[in-house]
Amino acid sequence: MSRKPKLERFQENISSKYQIYNSIFMTLPFDEISNTGVLLPLFSEICEKGYAIDKNPTEIVDKFFERYVEDKDEKEKTNLLFRFIQYIERQVVLFDAVEDASFPIVNNMDGRGTLRNIKEEAEEKGKLDALKIHLKRFKIRPVLTAHPTQFYPGQVLGIITDLAEAIEKNDLLSIKKLLAQLGKTPFFKKEKPTPYDEAVSLIWYLENVFYHAASKIYNYIQQNIFKDEEIDNQVIDLGFWPGGDRDGNPFVTTEITLKVAERLRSTILLNYHRDIRKLKRRLTFDGVEKRLARLETMFYKNVYLRKEDGMLSLDEFEKELKAIRHVVVTDHKSLFCAEIDDLINKVKLFGYHFAMLDIRQDSRVHQGVFENIVSTMKTKGTALFSGSYINVTEEEKIKLLSEVTQVIQPEYFEDEITNSTISSIYAMKTIQARNGERGANRYIISNNQSALHVMEAFTMLRLCDWKQPNVDVSPLFETVPDLQAAQAVMRTLYENEAYAAHLKARDNKQYIMLGFSDGTKDGGYLMANWSIFKAKEELTAVSREYGIKVIFFDGRGGPPARGGGKTHQFYASLGSTVEDEEIQLTVQGQTISSNFGTLDSCQYNLEQLLSSGISNEIFSNTTAEFSxxxxxxxxxxxxxxxxxxxxxxxxxxxxxxxxxxxxxxxxxxxxxxxxxxxxxxxxxxxxxxxxxxxxxxxxxxxxxxxxxxxxxxxxxxxxxxxxxxxxxxxxxxxxxxxxxxxxxxxxxxxxxxxxxxxxxxxxxxxxxxxxxxxxxxxxxxxxxxxxxxxxxxxxxxxxxxxxxxxxxxxxxxxxxIQQFALRKIQELQKDPEANEAELKVYEKMVTRSLFGNIxxxxxxx
Structure with missing residues (x-):
């Protein structure tokens, strides 16, 4: 690790390298229009100088054409602007790759906020035992969502990864080839992705990055903090929304939910198969060789031949790995024991589910669905309630819901949204039976405004032949008024006999999601953040009053305007008045690729999240955040x-x-x-x-x-x-x-x-x-x-x-270019005789220019 200041490391390893590789990129011979690579720097310079003397985008573009491409016709000029857009998109990719390659140089991988730093600080302050106690119950759960703030298609993400590796090795020939590939690879998606497509693209990160980074962290904790003592806590869970998030997405069907869960399962089994093959090459000893061969065959048949016969349950698989470890320790001088421990730890972390698939739907949808269930069941002669449900007070509705005992099936209902909502709950049962309870055990209610919204969702779970649901019902409070009402909502629920019994069965834990994006959109930056902080304090107090451990799940998003920004600093800043047994947050779009896109950045940012919770609990001297x-x-x-x-x-x-x-x-x-x-x-x-x-x-x-x-x-x-x-x-x-x-x-x-x-x-x-x-x-x-x-x-x-x-x-x-095109559109829209084809060209220019900026x-x- 260089002792140079971070800014100097950034300039040496990112800025300078980017300039070198960009100059190679700009001279690659794949232009449909000659000299684009030569003209773009000139256009950039005219933009900078133009804004410095208060010119507008139209004047700047016109000045450029006047000076450098005066002999072109309008179509050629437009084509050149599109070519600039394509170049700039790829320059952004190149910068990403250079930044990824230099991540461990620019960021101190053993510095402040890393596990090694936390361990050393705990030893120095005599707090190692407190750290161990905390790690036995503390968890982080990053939840990958498909919210579209990332415009790279999958093949471009692959190029970024390969480019970063080539840049790290200073492999100029590979860099040149990859830059040429980048120049030829389309960025624009002709068709909208399906929710399954989104899931597959995010599972790539689970398979190639999180699988290795999370287990490396867990191994470090076990070996260096617990000295190989077994920890009965995953420490890192992974969450997943694509395929389960139905809120506002009519394209998420039950079939897709099940398909995504199956893809998660098959991907984790594939990773286990790879690791077992590696182990088999090392553990060539009597007493273990054949056992590993059996495991390899079992996973091969399941992953590649789709044959389930002979498949061990998760418990049996873990026991078999521990039995192999025992033989190696007893008979073979513990050779390659660390590699066996690594796989056992991965099985603890990822099970057969890989990531926990949340189901989410809007309370307004639930309300309509529930009213449809009530009326349909009444017409079938098996009414849920003896009297009216629709026209009674909220308090009376909650009382009625607490007493429901019937069982319903999706096919009872012709209404499509009712049928699919009920189907999604039955899908959770199917996923749990196949992938384990952690496969899908949380139902999130968006736009939650009242205790009734929670009770309706909870009752739907019970109606689906699930008297004691293995599911956490999680309200999502988003707007400022909803956050202000949250404490009263939860008090009503904690005092409800049926719901209290459910919480007891769920280890007296209540998950509550708090949404930043809609809060900011609704109430502005300061009020959104302050309302969430106050809600957390109030919800912590009311939950402690009823002996409930509240776990907050933050819809933090990417940029500061969506609750993001310096995430670990935010969590480290919370005082003891906010429950912090777990840190859970959504991660989406470019935040996934930037913070968790490589092994180094993923490990670093997971450790920063872990340390923000640990330092708040173990090293903080404050008893309350605010006087x-x-x-x-x-x-x-x-x-x-x-x-x-x-x-x-x-x-x-x-x-x-x-x-x-x-x-x-x-x-x-x-x-x-x-x-x-x-x-x-x-x-x-x-x-x-x-x-x-x-x-x-x-x-x-x-x-x-x-x-x-x-x-x-x-x-x-x-x-x-x-x-x-x-x-x-x-x-x-x-x-x-x-x-x-x-x-x-x-x-x-x-x-x-x-x-x-x-x-x-x-x-x-x-x-x-x-x-x-x-x-x-x-x-x-x-x-x-x-x-x-x-x-x-x-x-x-x-x-x-x-x-x-x-x-x-x-x-x-x-x-x-984007502003130039928007101004052209405004001009054309005012002209009754405007050329429709010309208007479409400028609209396409605006759409295409969205990508690189985001x-x-x-x-x-």
Whole structure:
């Protein structure tokens, strides 16, 4: 590990290498249009100089054509812009690969937040026993989701992996070939992926990265902290949503859910088969050789021939491995024992399920389904209730639900959504029977607003011939009002006899999911984060009151605007008033490839997550995160920020601006995810139907990043005007939680570039609205620098800032082309005689330019 500062390591190993390999890439002879590789740097330079003197995107593009390609006709100019887009997309891939290759050099793999560092600190402070006690119950669960914030097709991800390996070895010939392959490989998906396609692409990460990184961490804990003592705790679980997440996705069927579960099972068995083959090459001793051969044959028949006969149960498989280990220890001087332990540990971690498949559906769907169940059963003469259900109070409904004893089958119901909802529950039973209980044992209720929403889902589980469901029912509280009501909802449930009995059977554990993206979209950045923190405190208190261990599951997303940012810093900042026995969070899109895409980055970031929970519990000297004064300050800031954001959302130009001036409507055309881009089929543009990803993404494409900062500056300025800025400085000094929020907001500001859209200031319709956003950006930037005492944004994270600037420089021409195309579209739409074919060309240009910008933002979490 180099002792040079991180920024210097970044510049030497990433910036410089990228420049070298990019120069090779730019001279590769695969252009359909000659000299594209020569012209793009010239275009980049004109973009930078143009914005420096306040030129707009149209003027910049026109200036470029005038200076360098004046002799081309309009079609050739348009083709050149498309070729630039393709080049820039591939430059982003190259930068990703260089960054991946240099990860262990730029990041200290044994430094702060790693397991080795944690172990040494525990030994130094005499807290090794406390660390062992904690690790016997503490877990992390990253949950991979298919939410579409990643635009790379599978073959491009493969090239990134191979490129990173070649760059690490400085293998110039391979690099050149891979860059040529990259130039020829299409990025654009002609068809939307199915949920099964999404699952298969994410299972690649499980098979090739998590399988090795998670077991390496577990082996380290067992060998170096527990000294080979057996640990009755997985420490790392993996979660999975593709194929099980039905919320807003009509394409997730029961058949796909079962198919995904089967793919997860076959993939983990394939990995075991590979490991057993490796073991067989080493354990060539009497008493074990034939036993390993039998295991190899068993997995081969199951994986490749689809033959189940002779397949051992998970318990039997683990016992057989332990028996082989015993023979090796007793008779063969423990030769290759570490390799056997590695496989035993993998079996503990991944079972026959590999990752835990969650099922998720919206409460509004459940409500309709349940009412359909009630009416259908009544017409069949087997009514669920003696009296009315639909027209009684919520309290009475909950009482009725607690007493339901009937059994229903999917085929009872003609209504498609009712049939599929019931089928999904029966699918969970099938998966548990085949892959083990951990295969699918959590049902998440999106948009959960009341105790009734939980009870309806719980009752549906019981109706599906499951008197004592082996399933955790998890409400997801998303909006600010839902978060405020969460404590009362859970109190009602804890006091319900039927639900309390269910919790007792589930080891008195209650999983509660808290959603950041919709919270930010609903209430703005500060209020969303503060509401979640308060909800966690309240839910922790009420759960402890009833003897329930609450486990929080965060829908944290990727960029700060979706709850992401510096994730481990966030968890390390929580005090003892928030239950922290497990850290569970969604990981999606480019966050999967950037934080967990290679063995080094995956191991490093899993260890950082583990250490954030450990350090909070073992090394923290604080008993509570906030003093009453600090809480009052935080409340005041969140309140002003919320009012500011809500007023902004209510501005009459808010929706028209997003609809007409941003890339929002183009997200649906990108074919990046299986889900529809909005919740309803209505053609009318409605804020409540808008999904968080295209909402946040559209602000990102504009380089305005509103959800990550809007309202923060006004709130801080308000405190200053009231003469209470000292309280803010005290809060900043005392609270790691507040410091982390401000750092993440700084990241959003750093990724903003208002010169790109400054032309909108002159727009008759939207000029005033653009100015409102820009003024809040300037205000927030000034106030954050004042609170932190920094001279510039992200001053304490120079390497992270350098990475952002490098990526922003790569995509600046791309964004310029996108804005140029949007302006052309606006012109053509005003012209009644506009050429429809020309309009379609510019719309395609906008859609194609979405890709590189989003992929370039992979360092957002």
């Amino acid at each position: 009453q004064d600090d809480k009052k300050t935080m409340e005041a800031l969140a309140s002003v920020s919320y009012d500011t954001y809500v007023a902004f959302k209510k501005h009459p130009m808010f929706l028209p601006y997003l609809e007409r001036m941003s890339t929002l409507k183009y997200y649906a055309k990108t074919n990046i995810g299986s889900r529809p881009s909005k919740r309803s089929k209505s053609k009318e543009f409605n804020f409540s139907d808008l999904r968080a990803i295209p909402f946040v993404g559209s602000w990102s494409q504009l380089k305005q990043n509103v959800p990550g900062f809007y309202g923060v500056g006004t709130a801080l300025e308000e405190m200053e005007k009231k003469g209470e800025f000292d309280q803010v400085l005290t809060l900043y000094k005392n609270s790691a939680f507040f410091r982390t929020l401000l750092e993440n907001s700084m990241m959003s500001l750093t990724k903003s570039f208002f010169k790109l859209t400054a032309y909108m200031k002159q727009n008759e319709e939207f000029g005033e609205f653009w100015s409102i956003i820009f003024e809040e950006y300037e205000r927030t930037k000034a106030m954050l620098l004042k609170v932190t005492g920094y001279d510039e944004l992200m001053q304490n994270q120079p390497a992270g800032k350098a990475s952002i600037h490098a990526r922003e420089k790569i995509v600046l021409p791309l964004l310029t 992929n370039a933002s992979r360092n957002s979490a």
